[in-house]
Amino acid sequence: MSLQEMLPFFIPLAIVELVLLFYTLWHIFTHTHYKRGTRLMWCIIAIVGMQFIGPVLYFVFGKEDE
Secondary structure, eight states, X not given: OOHHXXXXXXXXXXXXXXXXXXXXXXXXXXXXXXXXXXXXXXHHHHHHTTTTHHXXXXXXXXXXXX
């Protein structure tokens, strides 16, 4: 399977990953209270674990219920 054949799958996946990352970072910077950790810690986790893992970890473990 060539890269050309896989592009229709990878392009939407990359777009979803970037949208999720930017939404996560926006949420981190606009809120001041977290269940666990600090703003800096969650930014690092979201950016380093960009491929769905970091943002998902934030929304599961870090986001404070409003």
